Amino acid sequence: MATATFRVHGSLLEGAAAASSKIAIARSIHTSCIVPSGKRQVHLSVSKSANLGKIVDLRSFSGKKDGERRDGVLSVRMGASASASAPAASTSNPKLSGQVRPSPAEAARTIVDISNEGTLSTLTETESWPTATAVRFALDAQGNPVFRFSSSALHTRNLALDNRASLHVQLEQPGRQKPQCTLRGRIVKAEEPDLQEKLEIAWERRFGIERAQDDAYFIMVVEQALQSQDMGEEEVWMSGDDYSSAVADPLREFAVKIVDDMNQKHWEDVRRFTNVYAGLDVEVEEVSMTWVDRLGFDLRVLTKSREMLEIRIPFVREVTDERDARSSLTMMAQIAWERERSYNPPDVAFVGSFSVSSGG
Incomplete structure (x- = not known):
């Protein structure tokens, strides 16, 4: 069963969430969760008549430890069929069922592929303290990192x-999101000529030709990777x-x-995406798109009550390139425009008969 997942950037949720693990969505439900710090109440609201009878699993309400709040942002992750009235968010495409964003492994590969700088930590010669530099x-x-050191x-x-070493890479996305990953493994110096040539090609493909007689190429063989969608998550x-x-x-x-x-x-x-596909029952002050990938896109919404929401909206189908993504966004925008205006396109008049004229 698909659900809309709400995440509070604050502290561990108590109170109502502990009383019952599941609640049915009525026309409007406000779930009050008590935050230990100052006993402040955070109100989570789901309001959409088409969601009547849907189930929200309160165990998916995962908070952060006290002191790790990120601008008071409430994240609203809309699943592929979280809103039955959303025309493109509801899909039977098996590729999208249960997956509305790339896997952590895909995200990690994307982060390091886009970036060319990171923070490398190695153990010092004395006392084995980790020391990090850019x-x-x-x-x-x-996807194994290649380095060049004197x-x-x-x-x-x-x-x-x-x-033994670790490489931390952070990607700066629009909207202040910072997905990041840390690669952990062992770094070895390229001694064999074939490996040296391979790593030199990889380096020059990214940075161009660089001449330094004292430099050598190294490669990290990744043994583990740690990925996070944003700071504090x-x-x-x-x-x-x-x-x-x-x-x-x-x-x-x-x-x-x-x-x-x-x-x-x-x-x-972009504003229509929020109104139609997310179905938020709030007045919106500002909305902006923060990222797009093959499975969907992220929106950042500022409400009239000064709450900041993050919404994930999936594509109807997986896209494969830039042209495909722009085409899907155009299609979703057209559907949203029609749905917002309750527009019903006229029936198409098909040609009843035709004749073929011969030239001459």
Whole structure:
């Protein structure tokens, strides 16, 4: 059963959530959850007549520990059929059932593919304290980070004694979201000529030709990866094999451009997405798109009551490239426009007969 998942960026939820694990949605339900810090009440509201009889699992209301609130944002993750009245959010496409955003492994591959800088931590020569510095990196075909260090570099000296290391990479998305991942593994120096050539090609593909006689190439063999959708949100561990076998999102090179175009040129459509597909029963002050991927897009909404909401809306079907994504957004915008105006298109008059004229 599909549900709409609400997440409060505050502290652990108590009170009503502890009393019952599930509630049925009536026309409007307000669930008060007591936050330990100051006993402040946070009201979660689901209001949509078409949702009558749906079930919300209160165990999916996952809060953050006290002190980890992120701007008081309430996240509203709309599932593929969370609102029965949403024309494109309800779909029978098996590829979208149960998955409305890329997997953590796909997200991690996307983050490192878009980025070329991160924070590398290695163990120091004395006392084995981890020391982190900003580094550039490239990638091989499996997503393993490739580094280039001089013989006198701090990390070169550290790795000669203990080659365990971690690389943290953070992506700055529009709307202040910061998805991030940490790769953990062992870094080895490329000694064989074939491996050196392979890593040099990977490096030059990302940074161009760089000449330095004292530099050597290193590669991290990823053993584990940790991915988080945003700062302060739950982290997910995955194996190195899961990470390496995942594929970066096909929209990664175009997402920022699509988001900018939608916010600057099609802001009315973005607002309609909130009204029609999310079905929020609140007055909206501002809304903007923050990210788009092959399975859907994220919206950030400021309400008249100054609440900040984050909404995930899935595509009707998986998109494969920039053109496909723009086409799907255009289609969803047209449907939203028609639904907002209760517009019924006229019947098409088909041609009853035709004749073929010969030339001459």
